[in-house]
Amino acid sequence: MNAITETKFNFPKQKSFYKGKVRDVYNINDEKLVMIVSDRISAFDVVLPKGIPYKGQVLNQIAAKFLKATEDIVPNWVISVPDPMVTVGHLCDPFKVEMVIRGYLSGHAWREYKAGKRTVCGVAMPDGMKENDKFPEPLITPTTKASVGHDEDISKEEILKQGIVSKEDYEQLEKYTRAIFQRGTEIAAKMGLILVDTKYEFGKKDGKIYLIDEIHTPDSSRYFYKEGYDERQKKGESQKQLSKEFVREWLMANGFQGKDGQAIPEMTEEVVKSISERYIELYENIVGEKFVKADANNVLQRVERNINDFLVK
Numbered sequence: 386m387n388a389i390t391e392t393k394f395n396f397p398k399q400k401s402f403y404k405g406k407v408r409d410v411y412n413i414n415d416e417k418l419v420m421i422v423s424d425r426i427s428a429f430d431v432v433l434p435k436g437i438p439y440k441g442q443v444l445n446q447i448a449a450k451f452l453k454a455t456e457d458i459v460p461n462w463v464i465s466v467p468d469p470m471v472t473v474g475h476l477c478d479p480f481k482v483e484m485v486i487r488g489y490l491s492g493h494a495w496r497e498y499k500a501g502k503r504t505v506c507g508v509a510m511p512d513g514m515k516e517n518d519k520f521p522e523p524l525i526t527p528t529t530k531a532s533v534g535h536d537e538d539i540s541k542e543e544i545l546k547q548g549i550v551s552k553e554d555y556e557q558l559e560k561y562t563r564a565i566f567q568r569g570t571e572i573a574a575k576m577g578l579i580l581v582d583t584k585y586e587f588g589k590k591d592g593k594i595y596l597i598d599e600i601h602t603p604d605s606s607r608y609f610y611k612e613g614y615d616e617r618q619k620k621g622e623s624q625k626q627l628s629k630e631f632v633r634e635w636l637m638a639n640g641f642q643g644k645d646g647q648a649i650p651e652m653t654e655e656v657v658k659s660i661s662e663r664y665i666e667l668y669e670n671i672v673g674e675k676f677v678k679a680d681a682n683n684v685l686q687r688v689e690r691n692i693n694d695f696l697v698k
Contacts, residue, residue, distance in 0.1 A: 388424035388436030388657075388680045389470065394689050396696055406432055407444075407604070412476060417464065419692055420472045422448075422599075426660070428633050429643025435652040438661045441470040442679050445667045448472070448599035455568050459561045461596040462588065466504045468691035477588025477595050481530050481549050482539065483615055484562040487582040488570065490514050491607060491624075494582075507540025517581075517609070517617075517624050525559055530586075558587055559698060569601050576673050578627060579614060581607040582646040603628045603667045626691055627670055631663055 391409075398414040406427040412606040415418060422445040450460045462474035473691075489495050495516045497505050504510065506526035515625035528536035541559075544550050547572060550558065562585055573580040583606035586598040594685035599605055608627035617624055636642065670678045680687060 387419070387684045388438045389441060389684050389688065390423060390425050390436040392421055392423065392685065394690065394692070396435070398696075402516060406430075407441075413696065416476055418462070418474055418476050419696075420474070421688060421692075422470050422472075422602050426629075426632065428629070428636055428642070431643045431649070433649060433652060435657055437657060437674075438681065439678060440664045442663065443664045443676070444599060444602045445470050445472060445651060446602055447602045447668060447671055451569065451572070451601040452596065454572060455565050455588060455600070458564045458568060458595065462598075465695055467695035468688050470684075470688055471692055473692070473695060474597070475590050475595060477590045477597055479530070479588040479597060480554070480558065481587060482527045482544060482558075482585055483530055483536060483584045484558055485526045485582065485584045486523050486529055486562050486566045488566070489579070489581045489609075490516060490520065491581050494524070494526065505625070506538045507542055515618065515621070523563065525562055528584075554589075554594065561585070561587070561594070561596065565596070565600065569606075572601075573608060573671075576671060577611050578670065579609040579611050581609055583607070592641065601671070603664070603671065608671065617663045627667055632660060 396411055396413060400412040400415055400661060401411040407423055407425050409421040409423055413419060416610065422441040424438060426433050426437050426440060433560065445466070449463065449466045449472060452463050455461070462477055463471045463472055464475065467473060494505050494510070498510055498514065499669065505524070508524045508526060510524070511521065527539055527541065529539050529549070530536060539600065541555065544555060545552055563586060566580070566583065569580045569583065580601070583601060585596060585600060588595050588597045606628065607644045610625040610627065614624060635656070636650065641647045641649055665676045
């Protein structure tokens with residue numbers, strides 16, 4: 386199966402190239418960014434050895450739909466989606482914080498809570514909560530953006546004190562974050578889902594704030610199924626999730642958590658195919674539309690051709 390795990394393109398006026406865990410990003414003349422969402426997959430901060438067919442298309446198309454659905458709230462970086470795996474957008478100067486927002490006590494916030502802490506990123510959490518309970522109000526728990534290693538929790542006070550973001554900009558980022566999360570929550574509810582938590586990244590261009598990168602994808606967000614949520618909470622059962630958690634669970638079941646000396650389990654054709662099918666299922670559940678597979682023949686040539694066609698317009 387034809388999965389893209391690496392690109393080595395050379396576009397007209399290309400200034401630089403950045404390879405992230407999943408995305409390949411090309412800087413065009415310090416004006417535009419070409420972001421190719423590859424089929425690489427990472428878990429526990431490790432890129433796994435095999436690509437997952439259609440994963441890049443799934444993530445790129447979910448992000449494109451949600452960016453379109455929130456453009457009345459905040460301008461976003463997108464100029465065009467010239468290929469199912471590609472977004473071309475404005476080159477912005479990114480803020481060095483990620484705006485994490487949590488509607489429910491899950492994941493990292495729950496681990497802190499379980500350890501006895503009642504604040505996360507300087508924000509108070511009520512006593513007497515159980516894992517996956519809904520917060521009275523969504524909490525914004527920012528992190529610093531690490532170029533290497535893990536992002537670190539940081540409070541609003543510390544962000545302002547260190548001058549990472551100005552007070553005026555930070556308050557605007559918080560407003561945008563709450564409004565986009567509210568919109569995402571409403572869209573998820575129509576799909577029978579709960580948007581549990583997510584993260585947003587913002588940047589600035591010509592003094593204007595833009596929403597950048599991806600939003601509301603299963604890689605950047607956690608979803609629960611709405612049906613049966615209350616019942617599972619009452620019984621203390623774990624919630625049915627819609628995220629890439631299933632990949633982490635498969636790795637853990639096979640003795641891998643990204644620690645030194647641990648070997649990544651073999652990714653057989655069957656495993657790769659099942660992960661690909663799960664990503665397509667995620668798309669259909671989150672977007673509420675049938676997933677249409679892009680042409681899988683000569684994917685690299687198709688991607689390169691579509692980008693070049695757009696850039697020379």
